[in-house]
Amino acid sequence: MNSLCSISMKEASDLISTHEVKPSELVEAHIERINTTDDKLNSFVTVLSESALSSSLIAEKEIMGGNYRGPLHGIPIGLKDLYDTAGITTAVGSKIYRNRVPTKDATVVSRLKEAGAIVVGKLQMHEFALGATSINPHDGPARNPWDTDRITGGSSGGSASSVSAGQCMASLGTDTGGSIRIPAALCGIVGLKPTFGRVSRNGVFPLSWTMDTVGPMTRTVEDSALMLNAMASFDPEDPGSASHKTEDFTRKLGLGIKGLTIGVPQEYFYEATSTEVREALSEAKKVFRSLGAQVIPISIPVLEHSLAISGTIMLTEAASVHESNLKDKAFDIGDDVRLRLTQGALYTAVDYLKAQRGRHEFNSQIKKAMETVDILLAPTVGIGAPNIDDKTIVLHGVEYPALALMPRLTRPHNICGLPTISIPCGFTSSGLPIGMQLAGRAFEDSVVIQTADAYEKVTDWGKESPDI
């Protein structure tokens, strides 16, 4: 692999800003990497070689002319295939939208382009973003770079595999029930779900509008902070956009976490979690303590209702989004997604409102918990990536549907919209990445980044690369 494909985005931008590397060299290296690996990974549904190379030459002229735009200038990125891109098919992982060509870019895509980022392609995903495997019946499964017989997780599967395998330096995912954090954990990269409302969703195909969140996927925490700097803004075109002040999300990098309090919920997160993942989290707690943080147990009983609340809201809203598809084109939708949408259509209005009222109680308990801690620590996924063909997984003598285990631990943070990051924290005995998630108070994304950065700086888990 070309060494330009294995460095971080920040390292690449430093080389570009000092004229040691040209954007065209960087983009060419990544296009070459896509061409030589994507038959094994299936990360991309569309590769934009010509436009990316053309954009890289424009970036080069700008930089050589003294018009350097900042750390994303000349950086090759990928977009999950539900971000609207002008003139480029945006199929949302479906057969139904195979010919859908938007006329303008999503707000966040425009912002990244303005910052100088270069889009190298559109990325594989679970159909309609309604599933956590990225096993797509229309495009084939996205494959995990650490073991191509295994799933990437989802729904932003291609966004994770492409960054993990060095096909692009950063990508965009979306997270409604864990769709950024799950594949980030299973593919050994960093996935950041910002506070709900931080980043515009205008031009991003919806799934469940009271929980849908846009975020970056990168190889390092610093890279995620740099991406968020370019992405975050108030947007009147998104009814969920928060008019919160913008800030520099890199400002707390390197500050350490001495004096911060990290809470470890005692309920919910460890029942359906493997011994290996539990041990990885125990080791992580030791690291946080060694860095000067106080790590304390915390009780949040309402967590046991996470699946009832998030499942009812997500499926009902998704059924609303896809009502006409379900009525008129049901059998053009993959079996698993059709089943979930149908379940959503069968909930009553009373069920939906009950879940929203439960959400109020849930948020009250989380708010109370966050008055005593700065960060909540939990595993991201309870196991390493399952095989693509796995139907069930046995954990501690209990048989679980393999796919149901994927979003179990990530959904709580979508109910309350807190900023949450998944970072690598170990490997299973099979050599598969393990991830942990750190959640902070609303709009304290920078504290989440600070904590993840402190851990990353003293551990090596994120420095490993898959041999693909």
Next chain:
Amino acid sequence: MTEMESNIRLLAKAKRITISEEDLKLLISQMETATKELEKLEAIISEDVPLFMPPLTSKLQSLDGS
């Protein structure tokens, strides 16, 4: 035919949704589980929880006191 199966068939017909027999079996099981979970959830919803949800963003912003 169980009550759940009957309800699903009626709802699907009313909503003009076609459900295959294979999907129906899975849906019966999933909706039975979901109904039980929602019943448990109901038990923790206190009487003072508002019946009307304010806009989500203002609720979230109140989490950090702003």
